[in-house]
Amino acid sequence: MSARAGIVVTGTEVLTGRVTDRNGPWLAERLRELGVDLAFTAIVGDRPQDMEAALRFMAERGMDVVLTSGGLGPTADDLTAEVVGRFQGRPMVLDAALEERIAEILRPLMKRWPDLDMDAIRASNRKQAVIPDGATVLDPVGTAPGLVVPPAEPGGGPTVVVLPGPPRELQPMWSTAVETQALKAALTGATTYRQKTLRMFGIPESEIALTLREAESEGVDLDKLEVTTCLKRGEVEVVTRYEPDRQEVYEAFERVVKARHADTLFSDDGTTVDEQVASLLRGAGPPERSRPPLTVAVAESCTGGLLSARLTELPGSSDYFKGAIVAYSNDVKIAQAAVPPELIERHGAVSQEVAEALADGARTQLEADLGVGVTGVAGPGGGSEEKPVGLVWISVAGPGEERLTRSVNLPGGRFDVRDRATTVAMHLLRRALLAETPAAGLPHS
């Protein structure tokens, strides 16, 4: 029996969609690593009765632990500590040491904004030092302390971990929380599940439904595994969670998937295409096949910088990424990316010829081993019958004489077309690199 957990994300700004919640997904990953089973995430506004109802729901559904994020700030709509205290049956008390600690943290802030009224700020932050009696304090990373608040009676419901809203404060404070006695006690008995991820590119999700049925007809007992499939940025992801003694059942299932999807399966070890491209650029491969690292450059139009931003997302990307030309106007395509003007004239800016010229231009102008060119119609305007919104041409030149070029018709609006086009480009880049690195230990070449 693994421990069960719920997450309560608070904040009217999150509930109403004005702010994207990054804490729920991040905490979900951490719980999984601990072998804790996350059953619910609830998002509630800054209304105490709604927050309390969510806590009560979690308690009734038998959660061992509830994590809350947000509502610890200095303004009056920040109510979490008080609501949790009442819910756990613990009176609120001023923690004098904590008050002093917060005052210390505020001192440098005062210097940065010398015009502020220091006493008034301290008063507004004093509120943050009033906590439920008996709670374990998690030292603030910003100015807001976190809390681990067990129920007043042992066994009287879930232990509530109260964390601040800003991710850069929440994340280190969660690491502190897992080390506390109070949380450890609530989590005893968590079993560690195994989780495996298979990723495919270039097939519809319905194909996986067929594969699951085929696996069952071949005798794989899928009831012993928890398989979920989803479409994610144009890739199909199959995630399987299982108890360690069911390893063999998983392996039989994996064999069926690999046999049916050999040509589209690109990851069986949890790596993303971004990580694979990075490691291929760094020269990854078995020792006997090792080759020097390679560099890449981009000339992109409709994606407007997103492909470049994606290639620089991983730390250390300056090792292999030289730069990009975002060639939005035709002038820039010609002057910066060395696209011959007659190609644009003859074939239009969205064409195979211009995509290839952009790839060549990125490579030669930015002196990289590989160049990627992207041109397309992101919409909503600019489409025609011949070249509709969603048509994108992508080309990869190098590292040798080869060039890989393809066009796709991407569904969805401007956001989707731009986002999906970067995924297609990453996969094309991966293929170009694999062609250069035979038998590199990756699923297929």
Next chain:
Amino acid sequence: MSARAGIVVTGTEVLTGRVTDRNGPWLAERLRELGVDLAFTAIVGDRPQDMEAALRFMAERGMDVVLTSGGLGPTADDLTAEVVGRFQGRPMVLDAALEERIAEILRPLMKRWPDLDMDAIRASNRKQAVIPDGATVLDPVGTAPGLVVPPAEPGGGPTVVVLPGPPRELQPMWSTAVETQALKAALTGATTYRQKTLRMFGIPESEIALTLREAESEGVDLDKLEVTTCLKRGEVEVVTRYEPDRQEVYEAFERVVKARHADTLFSDDGTTVDEQVASLLRGAGPPERSRPPLTVAVAESCTGGLLSARLTELPGSSDYFKGAIVAYSNDVKIAQAAVPPELIERHGAVSQEVAEALADGARTQLEADLGVGVTGVAGPGGGSEEKPVGLVWISVAGPGEERLTRSVNLPGGRFDVRDRATTVAMHLLRRALLAETPAAGLPHS
């Protein structure tokens, strides 16, 4: 009394954080526009008992309407229609007309992937034509139909609107749903609230707490307004929701905020800095002050394409955005962005001088009226005592002889530093454009 609604987002991939939910926030906005009060969003995995518990919670809390997203696909873990049918006390029936409709939709797909087993796919999609008896069908945009499912007994709980997971299917189907009799009946009696947004840049959130107290001491009855404040990508956002007959109370509150924050308030009409920059580039302003539109180009290093991607997010941005050089390596800074090598040698790549040279280079090399240069240390590596992780220099050159340059020390990890730096750059660009457009009708110049 406004109608109350809840959202249930289903899918283990969303619950476990592997996929970011875009439907909850989008539906939240739509409910607000309809004057419906969103009280809860719940995220649940693909487990029928958990989905049912979430529905029951929504019913117990008195919701008039519950919207669900996801779980309508062809795979066995897609259970929403069945769970909702059982919850509403309606038996599941095969809708023959719907089955034919789905078969029609699948025909072109067959052509795209000619290797697929057509009968098997049709069987796996037949499941999608089995719906709760008495439900209103929303025509599929992809292959999954949506549903509006009232309770079996009138007044016997919320009406449930079942929508598919992919945003590009969900969004048009929601428009269809609001036109159905079944949903209209459930939403009768919704009052329209007003909502106003004030946005500030360059102050800590705690300052707003002081302003709220000051407003109260000046006699503004804040109990009559629902004010929420939040920090969002480095900006402070104050959103106020109120019933129409409280307009005067809101105006009094707004006057206090404007008086205290005249120098940092940049939006009082809901516009974002992105929209303001776009409209300033297009030459916005009162007729007597009108000036020709301007163009902008970017040379960015640590932000790796994100500033360019942000400037091209809005449709029609090709009217004013020429392009960008993502100058990640020093070679590219020198060769493409025309940064004098001795500046990098003397001051380092992260310096005021190089930021200014990048801004100049973007402007001259890409032939734009304004150039923006960004250079900084995004981390996690590459920081030093003198130039720590988070230090970013930003410069805007043009449209005249002027140049605006500033440095910031941004908190957080690589993601935050890169994201925040684009926000600072947008505000600097806005300032440069406002200096060019005196009395342009914007909050301050």
